[in-house]
Amino acid sequence: MDVIVGIDLGTTNSAIAVVRDGQPIVLRDESGQPILPSVVGLDYDGQLLVGQRARNQAILAPERTVKSIKRKMGQDVTVTMGDRQYTPQEISAIILRTLKQQAERALGHPVQKAVITVPAFFNDMQREATREAGELAGLEVVRIINEPTAASLVYEPHSERQERLLVYDLGGGTFDVSIVQIERGVIEVLSSHGDTQLGGDDFDQLLLDRVCHTFQEQQGLELRDLPRARSRLLQAVEAAKIRLSSEAVTELIEEFLAERDGAPLHLRHELARHAYEDLIRPLLDKTIRSVDAALADATLHAQDIDKIILVGGSSRTPLVQQLLEQQLAQPPHFEIDPDLCVALGAAVQGALIAGQDVGSVLVDITPHTLGIECLGPLRGMLSPHLFSPIIPRNTPLPATRSEIYHTVVDGQTAANIHVFQGEDQDARHNQPVGKFTLEGLNRKAVEGNEILVRFDLNLDGILTVAAVERATGLEQRLTIENPIQAFRAKNRAEAKAKLAAMFGPEQPLPSSAAVADLPAPTTAQDAARQAAQQLIGKARRILPSVSAEDRTEIERLLTHLDDTRVPLSVEEIQGLCSQLEDLLFYLEDA
C-alpha cells in the first residue's frame, strides 16, 4: 500500500509524520529531533544548510540565510541567498526535500506522496505555490489541507455525541481559527477566519523595535541598520519572548553587539511581561475578533463550543489563553504538542486517502468567497468593479457553482472574466485570482446575451473556471494567468536542476534488513512524555486558581517539559514530573 506522509510546512518550524498501526507518529531526524526549523542557508563554501544549522548561522551570515519564507509564498518575488536569487517555492522545496529525506531515513523506504498543510486562510495563489514547492521537492502532493482542520483530526474523539471544537492556530507567521463539528465520525468544518500575515514573527518584530528604539535613544545608534546586530538581536528577543511565557520579567543582555569609534557597545534591556503584553495586545485583539467572526459565520455562540484547542507555538503565550478564556468562558486545551499536532493530523488525512480506515471522514470548506467582477451599483454609482460572488465563503469542498451573467451592449463579441477572492463588494479590494476573455461571442446577439460562468473548486481549494455562451455553447476554460502558473511553465525544469545540484546525489537508503532492526517509533522519551500528559493537563487546569508564586513555578516546569526543541532524557522528564506532582499534591491539599 502507498505510504502518504503528512507535512506541516510552517513559518518557523516544520515537521513530517505518518500513520503506523493506526496511530500517527512524527518521523524524527537522525539526532531524534521531531522539528525542523524552517530556515535555509548556504555556508561559506556554498554548501546547503537546512534547519537548525541554518538557524545557527543566521546571526553570523544573515545574507546567506533565509527565514520565514512562508510569509512570501504566492507572491511574485525572489529572495537573495548568497549570490543567487530564489523564489519562495524553491526555498520551501528545499525544506520539503529535507523532510522527505528525513522520513525516508526513518522509514527505510522511499516516500513519494504527501499531504501538505497550509493556513486555512491561504488564498488560491498561496496554495498553488505550496503545491509547486512540493512538486519541486520530488513529492506528489496528493492533497493540500488546512492546518486547523488537520489539528482537529488528531483530537477527534470517537464518540457518538455531537461535539464542537474551536481550533485557535497561532503560528510563527499566520493565524487561523476554525470551528469544527464532529458527529458520528464525520468531521465538518463549519467556518474559518484568519490572517495570513499575523504571527509570532510580528511579536518578535515589535520587541525588536522597542529594544532598538531604546538603544537608539541611549547610544544614538540604529541597530536595525546593522544586519548582523539585527539578526543577533532578533534571535535574542525571540528567546526573551519565550521566557516571558513563564517568567514575569526577563533581561536581554547582548555584549559586543556593535562598535562606535572602535569602542564596543553592549546592550542590556529589561523586559516585563506586562509591557510585552501591552505591545502585542492589539494583534491578539485582532485574533479575538476573528474568533467572533468565525462563531458568527457558523451561527454559533461561545456556549455552543465544547472544546478550545490551541495549535502553533505562539499559542503558548499566556495572554492568548487568558483572552480566549475571557471570551469563551472556558480554558483552552493543549494535550497534544501544539508544534506537532498539525503534522500528525496531516498524516491521518494521508492515511485516509491511502485507503486506511482511520474511522473518520473530513468535510472541509473554502474560507474565502470566490466570484467575478461585473457591472453594477457600487456605493450608489454604476461601476464595472462590482464583486459578484459565485462560491460563498464556508462552502463545503468540492464545490461546483454556476451563475448566469449578461452582455452589456448589442453585438458585444467579448466578455472579460476577472476572478477575485475576498469579501469586499468592490472587486478591486479583493485578491485577484486570474482573468481571461471569452472571445468570439455571437455578433448578432443583442444586449443581455447569456453567459454562464461555472466555478469548480477542488478539495485542495484550487479553482478552475469555465465560461459558456448559452446560445452557441461557445466555451472557454480559464488557465489562470498568475505568477505561479507563469513560473511553472517557464522555470520548473530549471528550478528542479538548481535544487538537484544543491542537494547532491541522492543518498542511498539503509537496506530493509537494517530497517527491521530499528527501534520502534515510540522512543522511551515519547513514552515518558505520554505518561506526563495527564499530569500536565491537571497542572494547566489548576493554573488560573493558584497564587502568582506557585503559578510561576508550575509554568517554569511546564515550559521545560513542553519545549520539544530541547531533547530531554527519560530521567529529566521523570524528574520534572515528580517536581510537578509534588507541587500539585501540595496545592490540592491546601
Add this chain to the structure above:
Amino acid sequence: MSTNPYDILGLGSEATEAEIRQQYLTLVRQHPPDRDPERFAAIRAAYDQLRDPVTSLEHRLFDVTSHETLESLLARERAKSLPRRIATDVLLSLADE
C-alpha cells in the same frame, strides 16, 4: 438521476430535521469527499436545500451579535435577482477614465 433533494438523500418528504441530518451523515460516511467527490457534492447540495431554512433565517435576523437587519437581508436577496452584466474592454476603459 433525480434532482429532487429528498430522492438524492433517499428520504420521504415527511422526513424531520433530525432524520435529514442523520441520513446526511450516513451518506457522507459512505461517499467521502476524498473518494467520491461528485457524489458527495450532490449529497451536500441536497442537504443544504433541505436543512432548516427557517432556523437559519431567524438566526440571521434576531441574533444580537449579527448586524443583519431586515433591510440588509432584503437588499441582498434583491441584488441576487438583478441582472448581472459583464463589461467589455471598451466600457472598462471608459469607466476608468
